[in-house]
Amino acid sequence: MxxxxxxxxxxxxxxxxxxxxxxxxxxxxxxxxxxxxxxxxxxxxxxxxxxxxxxxxxxxxxxxxxxxxxxxxxxxxxSINVTEMYRDPSFYLSLRKEVIPLLRTYPYLRIWHAGCATGEEVYSFAILLKEEGLYERSQIYATDFNTEVLETAKKGIYPVSKIKEYTFNYQAAGGKNSFSDYYTARYDAVRFDPELRKNIVFANHNLVTDSVFAETHLIICRNVLIYFDRSLQNKVLNLFNDSLIMGGFLGLGSKENIMFSTVQDHFLILNPNEKIFQKKILK
Amino acid sequence: MKTYDAIVIGSSAGGLHALKNLIKGLKPGFRIPLIIVQHLSPHSENYLAHFLDQLGILKVKEADEREKIKQGFAYIAPPNFHLLIEADQTFSLTVEEKVNYARPAIDVLFETAASVYRERLIGIILTGANHDGANGVKVIKAYGGFTMAQNPATAESDIMPKAAIATGKIDKILDINEISYFLNSLNNS
CATH class of the missing domain: 1.10.155 (Chemotaxis Receptor Methyltransferase Cher; domain 1)
Known part of the structure; x- marks a missing residue:
């Protein structure tokens, strides 16, 4: 033919x-x-x-x-709307064990979830911060370019059908309590404790066109860069580099990397499997 | 003889054995790249690439984003990601919704591969208990590619090859060893 x-x-x-x-x-x-x-x-x-x-x-x-x-x-x-709570539990376990002890040394923390979509991973990490006693000194910025998904994220209401899987993930991620402590179930939905939202600012930000966000200690941006071509990946990774304090952390998705990017010399590899990197401290 | 630049393979229930036997039947030095979607649990580790690599016939690895597709390799879609082919013959990955209840989905690989390799592509549907890949087969044919299905009578699960055959767009229905034999016959170029 x-x-x-x-x-x-x-x-x-x-x-x-x-x-x-x-x-x-x-x-x-x-x-x-x-x-x-x-x-x-x-x-x-x-x-x-x-x-x-x-x-x-x-x-x-x-x-x-x-x-x-x-x-x-x-x-x-x-846009990239598919997400889940504690997606890749081992990533959150590594944050808990390897990153939290270092974050603990700061009097306050600024954390940026870039491309947060409907917010499941934002609440996941907020719970983790709470259990580690760091929530009260944290300011969490959760951003996406899509206003509609941000509205869902702000509500913190998710289908009850997902909870079994999320509970499994929570436990695998090193959760310390009963997962049901953090939400109330009603009909076919669960609503996460509004207290978790107290230190979260949901804001519109476009990684492609907007500039440096804040002087942050930790940036979590998972399964966003896989959608970008090499030049845009480099641009966004430079944005992250400029947004992080020296010694700050960057957590990417399991198939994403800073290797072969234009910022690779600026970072140390903290956990190669979980794609957690630390910005070098330059004198 | 017509030459082919890539072979895409979709398999599901029973796919482990089918893939093993297919690759074992290939001659060492087989050059056309194989790109494989095997349905797996999202929580599974990537043992499949390792397992198939150990056969020692092809270099088998999990596909990385932005990786260039090369001769002599077989690539496996990573669990919980869709695997797509870009126009420059590199891989890209997405976490978008499941397609046919699957991620990775065979249709996503087949459809994107078809528009890149066009008539120089072979698509093969192996054993499985769902209908993933049937649409992909149609798209491969629409671009002038070549399609095969595992013989449902000898497949561990016949639903997926039957669904592919039911499209009317399958060129050859073969047992696994015959698929390997056929592929070997192509690889002389």
């Missing part, structure tokens, strides 16, 4: 349409996905195109530009 005769699969046109659509998104609305990995973006856009019964990405672009109510849907499609 000569695929060039089949317009549905003419990737050169699709490629062009995708680039134009991404250009439209950044020029009209300021959301910049141009340096995201293309295979993922393409899948998501084609999925939305088909859901809406459209025939091309050009038609989808037209919808985005002329019917602004579709923008929220597109942003949700292209």
């Amino acid at each position: 000569n695929t060039s005769e089949n317009p549905d699969f003419d990737d050169s046109i699709l490629q062009l349409e995708m680039e134009l659509l991404l250009e439209a998104l950044v020029r009209q609305y300021g959301y910049d996905f141009r340096n995201y990995n293309k295979a993922h973006i393409k899948r998501r856009l084609i999925f939305r195109m088909q859901q809406l019964g459209l025939k091309s990405l050009s038609e989808l672009q037209h919808q985005i530009l002329h019917h602004t109510n579709i923008l929220a849907t597109i942003l949700k499609d292209l």
Whole structure:
């Protein structure tokens, strides 16, 4: 079969349409996905195109530009919303054992969850801080570019169907109490103790276009960089480097790394398996 | 003879044995890269790559994000991530929603591989108890690639190969040893 005769699969046109659509998104609305990995973006856009019964990405672009109510849907499609409490429990166990003892030496702590999505990992770490007696001296900034997911994060309400898995994760992550101490169940949802939110600021921040966030002691940014191309990864890692105090910590997702990036010389590897790094102290 | 640049393989229940036998049947020095999605528990360690690597026939490793796909290697999708192929023949990973209740999903790999390798791609569906990969097979055919399914009669679980065959887009239905034999016959270039 000569695929060039089949317009549905003419990737050169699709490629062009995708680039134009991404250009439209950044020029009209300021959301910049141009340096995201293309295979993922393409899948998501084609999925939305088909859901809406459209025939091309050009038609989808037209919808985005002329019917602004579709923008929220597109942003949700292209953002990273899948998360869970204590995702990779061993990561949290390592934070507890290797990072917390060092954080304990500071009189106050600034912690940044970058790309927090619906907030499950923010509450996970807030609970950990509480159990380690550090919560009261911590200020936690939880950011995402997607306002809609931040609203969910602020509420701290999650489906009860997930709790069994979260309880398993909590225990595997070295949890010290009964996990049910931290939430109240009602019908098919659980609500996390509003006390956990006291020192958390949920804020809109775009890693692609916004600048240095704060002088932080610990940045947690997991499974976000995997969506970015090399140049954007470098840009964001430099942003993290500039945001951290000397001796501060960076926790990435299990398949993410600072190796081969432009900041690798600025960090020590604290735990190679859990991808926890420490910014070097330079004299 | 037509040449192929990559082989994508999807397997689920019973896949461990099927993959082992498939790789054992390959001639040492087999060059076309294999890219494999095996459904696994999200909490599983990555023993599969190690296990298949120990056979000593191919270099088998877990796929890393941004890694360049090379000849003579077999790559396994890491547990709990989707594995995608980028236009520059590197891997990318995502944690987006499960597809067909699976992450990694065979469809995600097959569909993204199809648009990169087009007619120079082979897709193979092995044993499994779900329908993942059926759509991927259709996409591979639409781009002019070649598709195979494990013979359902000899598969440990026949649902997945049957679902792939039911699309009408499978070129060859073969037992595992025949799949290896067929692949060996391609690898002379």
